Amino acid sequence: MPDALLVASRLALYLSLALAFGLPVFVLQAIEGDGSGLPIVRRLARLTGVAALLALAASGLGLWAMARGMSESGDPAAVRDVAVLLLTQTSVGIAWDIRVAALLFAVGVPFLGFGRQPVRVGAQVMLGGVALATLAWAGHGAMSEGALGWLHLGSDIVHLWVAGAWVGAIVALIVLAFHAAGQEGPETVRLLSGAASGFARFGTVIVIVLVVSGVLNYLLIVGPSLDGLVHGLYGRLLLAKLGAFAGMLVLAAANRFRHAPVLQRALDDGDTSAAIRTLKQSLWAEMGLAVLVLALVAWLGTLDPTG
Known part of the structure; x- marks a missing residue:
């Protein structure tokens, strides 16, 4: 039987990261069509920030589920030790660190006042693309x-x-x-x-x-x-x-x-x-x-x- 927590966390991560990247890609197309001033476009940009926030939570849950499965123990201390080992000594951990960093920036982009909207949305596309690409190192x-x-x-x-x-x-x-x-x-x-x-x-x-x-x-x-x-x-x-x-x-x-x-x-x-x-x-x-x-x-x- 599969580890239900691990599968659920992976699903949540795939879905939230897909939105953190795919939504701003769509918004860029809307901006090119001269729709940048519409309220709905701004809502989609904010929804991208929400997706990035959910991806952060899913990343943490996925790391815990992976460490728990590898430790073969329900002891929080043992799971924490395995999680630290994953984060510091494996390519999966390095990819996790990069993903979290990109997502932290992506969460704040919709609420920052720098640049025009196309610049902010372009930043979301790049940050979401980096975060989504890190999944390849865990597959x-x-x-x-x-x-x-x-x-x-x-x-x-x-x-x-x-x-x-x-x-x-x-x-x-x-x-x-x-x-x-x-x-x-x-x-x-x-x-x-x-x-x-x-x-x-x-x-x-x-x-x-x-x-x-x-x-x-x-x-x-x-x-x-x-x-x-x-x-x-x-x-x-x-x-x-x-x-x-x-x-x-x-x-x-x-x-x-x-x-x-x-x-x-x-x-x-x-x-x-x-x-x-x-x-x-x-x-x-x-x-x-x-x-x-x-x-x-x-x-x-x-x-x-x-x-």
């Missing part, structure tokens, strides 16, 4: 050595970034749809319509990069054989992850080719309530599958792929 991507190890690590980092951009965009679109449905103003509805269409096009690049990096990671972890997909718990969970990912692709395609164009036509007609409601339902379903994918990834990271 299977760090098990290879030499040039192959750097290739594996780089592939993992790119995979994390594009996945984070996707998850952040889904949540941002849900927030936009919520406020648009609340009649916050036609500007928010137009921003939702433009963002849904714009992200749908950008999503094609995300999907291609996810598929390529995912296949590369599979080859580096399990090997060219497909036996790893049909034997053992790791293979079954990986197949479940692929199934959930396929479901996300179907919903993303529906958003791009059906719901976003319908919203645009409804915006031209002046009655957007039904189109927003349909898009919001699709986004919630897509987010549910994204959480399932992240949960399976959190579980997979605790397993031996060859076991």
